[in-house]
Amino acid sequence: MTTKTGIIGGGVSGLRCADVLLQQGFQVTILEARDRLGGRMHQDTLPNGHIVDMGPNWIHGTDNNPILDLAKMTKTATHSWADEADALYDDQGKRVSNASELSGTFWGIIMEAFKFSEHHGATIDPSRSLWDFFLEKASLMSKNDEEKRKANMLLQIAEMWGAFIGTPISRQSLKFFWLEECIDGENLFCAGTYQNILAVITKHAKEQAIIHLNTKVNRIETENGQPILHTTNGGSFEFDEVVVTAPLGWLKKNKSVFNPELPSRLTEAIDAIGYGNLEKVYVTFPRAFWQGPSDEPNKEPPAGFIQWLHPAYSKPPASKDWNQEAVDLATLPGASAHPTLLFYIFGDQGSLIAKKWNDLHTESQRTTWLADYFQPYISKLPHYDAASKDCIPSYCLATSWTTDDLAGNGSYSNFPVGLKEGDKDIEIMREGLPDRNLWFAGEHTAPFVALGTVTGAYWSGEMVAQRIARKYGKECEVLDSQNVGGSSTGHDGGKDVNVRGFADDGLKTA
Template structure:
């Protein structure tokens, strides 16, 4: 019996793969999704199994002035909430800047950086560490206290990059400020469910890990899974994360063109993760959206974002926060999640209102596994020091004939974000529809 030849096989059922498959399905094309997990969404994962909503993947609509998923959320009746109130900055001793002297000094850094690159147009890039050091050197009128603490504040970008300051790009590592962030109140899975409606369940193959993509002499493509099953199609869309591609967990036969190899190797991987803590009561500033910790953990500078999850989950029924934690600490927590509370207690101590009371033990907690999970091998892509990520995304957009690429790492518009993944899926579906 001859196996079917599909119009398109989508490798991976994250937002980019779901969007591509949905658009192709709606146009009447035969398309299947091969997904390694037992669910759709990939790094979008809303866990509702314990009462409160745990967003174990993306939580915000970023760049809301240019975010089609934010617009979609409003269209289908969701109510994202802006959480753009300036975050309080804390260190191990509590609020770091109660009278604003640090914030004002640090605010000069962004325009100073613009002027620096304008004055030095031939400098392709410089690490965040070196740029901060230069900034401090050129501002000798800062007090000793300001010099010490402003340096900590200015290295906050090491958090989202999941990398030390000497590996963070200053020229290419910043995210365009295209609007405020809005929290996906009520669960990001509602967006995923809406986008996936055109896809028939029979066309989704769960627990199916792809090991090889093989282009045939007749221009068809075989997609082979770890258990040896083979699927054939005219087009393939690879939506595997950049961490999977860099580890070469999918073999391509023949090898990918050099421009795609350059794209894969031209991006960095941000190693960050989330840790949720649920408590019986709120002990932090109840109406603050978020906090940034710039203190030390075990003697090492570790910036951490603390989101007041209590404000956005179940109408204030579940007191809790979640922390976004960078490497190397997140790698330790993924390997030993039971140690999360004891290790992160200094962070929670920093935001408590009553300085005399100890932080209570959590009633529940969760630690994500983005970096140790073989289907992700990292959280999101990032700019590599010295390399403009727009070069890599352009190469991914061009693709390799009938082997296409989608995902947050393949588009400069929405780069690293879930709406970028959506945009890339739409792009690849449009390309294939123009060819078939």
């Protein structure tokens, strides 16, 4: 008899899980609450014809990374800004001349904090944050006025860490900072977007699985060892095994859907790991005016990243305490380049913009509001002219994961201050409830070297599928459905020199 497996959620982890189970001869049914597959891996199109990612933008690490293999197979362009200087503006909007020095100091402290957490995590007070670590280091620098100025700017740069984890740096656990490790090698921007990669990950599920879109699960029961899923439209499904790939934020808000209720230790783990609210805003222009007149060579060095620190010139509803960071998509290679700035926002600012995006209902209203919101920062860029149409955004596009119940009202797992058993919490969620034929997958259950990443979601789905296959006596030699390599398990080994959100050469990503 064919084993029936139900997968809740059609994101990357659910799709990869389905793929491996289908290879092993299981009957697979995917229940997806959205009207599409992919979860947060989703694209939209700007009026200029360029496709942009509304979810992940990055491939974290290049060594033995199956997502990079898929990028190469689909000829998806990637890019690194490792050799380009960042543009850094101080609180008065003046470009800082020693940006490279400050950036080097910042990343040096980040790596020091990572090693400190790795070696002393067992004795670090759970209440200590990464921000506390920076405060201590900055205090040692403040010996004269010039050093105090540098220390103050260093702390402002440190606040940008929130764009890597979706929550303020003061919430980043120092004790479990080592869990931010990631696959070794470069972090690459997915210049060609994840569109073609998603198509490959989705292919076998579309061809062979039973897929129910617009189907929201609101009750997960186990009767006599058999999982039964109930949906909001009144339907119910019985399976031999069920894999829950809903986001961590959704699990936090929906623990009551499980009957019997989840074991207390699993509930504690779900509650303990943090969940961020990283949002993205694409601001596109008629042309990249900051690169200078179109008929003259650009005199400014290209800057992949642009940062505005504690902008005293900002205007409500923005705050002068909210740093801004944007990636210059005009510096992407070849056909991937377009005159757009991609802003990464988080915390209170992320919630504000996500809510406003939801409250406004027309493209014109949204573009007008966001263009006005970001105008103070855009006005500090080279060659800005308020009277020029080139300097007025032609279109703005924002995410609103914070207001999305299916996304768990946020995005990306992280490791908050107060966490006492972060590694154990991940392992508890990863283990699931095999005695109830109930399993969990997602970026929050990934191998430690890929937590919070697309690769982590992919691997987590693969790992659960392998465990289910072995339970039924199948030799699970995973044949990679994309013909780009073999199995990708066993990644909880030694620590790498890379950290989620940045590479050891100082390249920043989000």
